[in-house]
Amino acid sequence: MSRPICIVTGATAGLGLATAKGLAAAAAHVVMIARDEARGKVAKEAVLSAVPNATVDVDVADLASLESIRRASERLHDRYPRFDALINNAAIVPQERTLSKDGIELQWAVNHLAPYLFTRLLLDRLAEGDGGRVVNVTSKMHRRGRIDFDDLQFETRKYAWSAAYCQSKLANVLFTYELDRRAQGLGVTSNCFHPGVIATKVARRFNIFTRALSKLLLKTPEQGADTAIYLALSNELDGVSGKFFVDRKAVDSAKASYDEEVARTLWEVSADAVGMPH
Numbered sequence: 200m201s202r203p204i205c206i207v208t209g210a211t212a213g214l215g216l217a218t219a220k221g222l223a224a225a226a227a228h229v230v231m232i233a234r235d236e237a238r239g240k241v242a243k244e245a246v247l248s249a250v251p252n253a254t255v256d257v258d259v260a261d262l263a264s265l266e267s268i269r270r271a272s273e274r275l276h277d278r279y280p281r282f283d284a285l286i287n288n289a290a291i292v293p294q295e296r297t298l299s300k301d302g303i304e305l306q307w308a309v310n311h312l313a314p315y316l317f318t319r320l321l322l323d324r325l326a327e328g329d330g331g332r333v334v335n336v337t338s339k340m341h342r343r344g345r346i347d348f349d350d351l352q353f354e355t356r357k358y359a360w361s362a363a364y365c366q367s368k369l370a371n372v373l374f375t376y377e378l379d380r381r382a383q384g385l386g387v388t389s390n391c392f393h394p395g396v397i398a399t400k401v402a403r404r405f406n407i408f409t410r411a412l413s414k415l416l417l418k419t420p421e422q423g424a425d426t427a428i429y430l431a432l433s434n435e436l437d438g439v440s441g442k443f444f445v446d447r448k449a450v451d452s453a454k455a456s457y458d459e460e461v462a463r464t465l466w467e468v469s470a471d472a473v474g475m476p477h
């Protein structure tokens with residue numbers, strides 16, 4: 200059987216880099232998405248030094264730019280016949296309200312709209328294999344999230360990085376479930392997971408929470424990546440879709456994440472924002 204081809208976004212650091220290494224060690228062909236070419240090169244070297252016989256490519260895309268995402272999708276279409284897994288991992292937590300190149304609040308752009316658009320653009324290639332898998336990295340923090348359709352980008356309410364983060368992570372779960380409903384006929388599955396609390400740039404924003412936890416409760420990036428690799432590659436996941444996982448186990452996500460009307464509206468609002476059909 201040919202190697203599964205897996206894309207990982209945010210593959211230059213933290214959980215994404217550990218996921219790329221783990222997938223490579225499991226003999227997948229890994230496509231690392233990096234926003235910066237030099238950082239992408241360093242990350243690729245790190246994978247090759249951990250797994251010397253790895254098959255690994257880097258593609259450069261700024262997920263804060265809709266045009267950059269579209270160009271990356273075109274290159275990936277030209278280069279690969281199919282994708283077996285897409286791991287939407289990249290995220291950002293700016294302290295101040297910041298706008299993307301398209302004038303969109305950065306957390307909404309990178310944490311939600313980017314995986315939404317990237318997945319939709321690559322769906323045809325994910326449908327090519329024996330059941331491509333979309334794996335969205337969310338967080339337990341989605342439980343504190345609230346989708347405010349009147350002010351998704353904190354234009355009128357005061358920007359709070361934690362509220363913007365939690366909203367984007369709830370959007371990841373709602374998107375996962377809506378994609379599951381919409382992609383059933385394609386044979387593409389859609390799941391999401393919480394990796395645990397890992398000492399990375401994203402987690403450092405939450406230093407109030409992480410300080411309160413003992414070091415023993417913090418996971419390494421490798422431990423956090425375990426569920427990502429499981430969801431992307433394990434035969435146990437064949438046909439399993441529309442679920443939220445923690446430590447390889449499907450568990451209930453927040454009540455708000457099961458609201459199908461909110462998920463449908465979010466899908467349509469997101470489609471309008473990125474210029475895709477409903």
Ligand SMILES: NC(=O)c1ccc[n+]([C@@H]2O[C@H](COP(=O)([O-])OP(=O)(O)OC[C@H]3O[C@@H](n4cnc5c(N)ncnc54)[C@H](OP(=O)(O)O)[C@@H]3O)[C@@H](O)[C@H]2O)c1
Nearest residue numbers: 209211213214234262263289290338396397399400401402
């Ligand atoms: N760490 C935790 O405790 C924790 C807990 C729950 C959930 N999570 C989730 O886990 C995922 C990974 O987080 P992490 O902790 O590993 O974060 P991290 O170490 O800060 O890594 C984030 C990755 O995203 C990339 N990225 C950021 N903005 C980008 C852009 N505009 N275009 C392309 N790539 C971009 C970064 O690239 P650069 O290297 O160029 O900056 C980096 O590779 C996130 O979805 C996060 O919400 C993390």
